Structures are given as structure tokens and as C-alpha cells.
Amino acid sequence: MKLSSTPDGGEARTPWVVNLTVLQHGVTPLAGVRPEVRISHGTLRRTFVARPTGRVGVYRARVVFPLAGTWRWTIWDGFSRTHT
Numbered sequence: 001m002k003l004s005s006t007p008d009g010g011e012a013r014t015p016w017v018v019n020l021t022v023l024q025h026g027v028t029p030l031a032g033v034r035p036e037v038r039i040s041h042g043t044l045r046r047t048f049v050a051r052p053t054g055r056v057g058v059y060r061a062r063v064v065f066p067l068a069g070t071w072r073w074t075i076w077d078g079f080s081r082t083h084t
Contacts, residue, residue: 001075001083012068020050020059022077029057033078037061041071050078 004019018037024030035050046066050059059078065071075083 001077003075007063007065007071007073010065012065014064016063016065018050018061018063019053020061020075020077022057022059022079024079029055030079031056033059035059035061035078036076037063037073038076038082039063039065039071039073041065041067041069 001023002021005016007016010016020035020037022030022033022035031052037048037050039046039048044067048061048063050061052058053060063073077083
């Protein structure tokens with residue numbers, strides 16, 4: 001799993017647009033999955049589905065943190081595991 005950026009320093013309600021590259025066995029770009037960016041802040045949780053970009057294995061998510069504060073975020077790669 002590779003990310004084009006991280007949300008560090010972002011502002012609440014300002015979109016974080018990130019490309020996720022999903023690699024099978026850490027090597028081969030993987031098509032046909034539905035990766036997700038999952039965020040949480042206390043009991044508040046949101047999930048953002050990443051959509052294919054047209055490049056094999058690359059998906060784009062538009063993530064919005066609804067409130068200021070410290071958020072936990074993880075990436076579900078759509079086929080085998082959650083990345084932290």
C-alpha cells in the first residue's frame with residue numbers, strides 16, 4: 001500500500017484527496033478492489049470509499065475530517081488487511 005500524501009496539518013472540513021496504490025504481495029498493482037479510508041475521533045467514525053483512477057491499482061479517495069482535533073486514520077486495502 002502506498003499513499004500519495006498524508007493528512008498531517010490538514011484543517012477540519014477541508015478535503016484531503018489521496019491516491020492509494022494497492023499492491024498485491026507488496027509488488028503487483030491490484031485492480032478490482034474497493035479500498036477505504038476510515039477515520040475516527042472518539043466515537044465519531046467515517047468511511048470514504050476510494051474509486052479507481054484509470055491507472056491499474058491506483059484509487060482516489062476524498063476524505064473530509066468533520067471536526068478539528070486529533071483523528072485516527074486507517075486504510076482498508078479492499079482485499080486482505082487494514083493498514084495503519
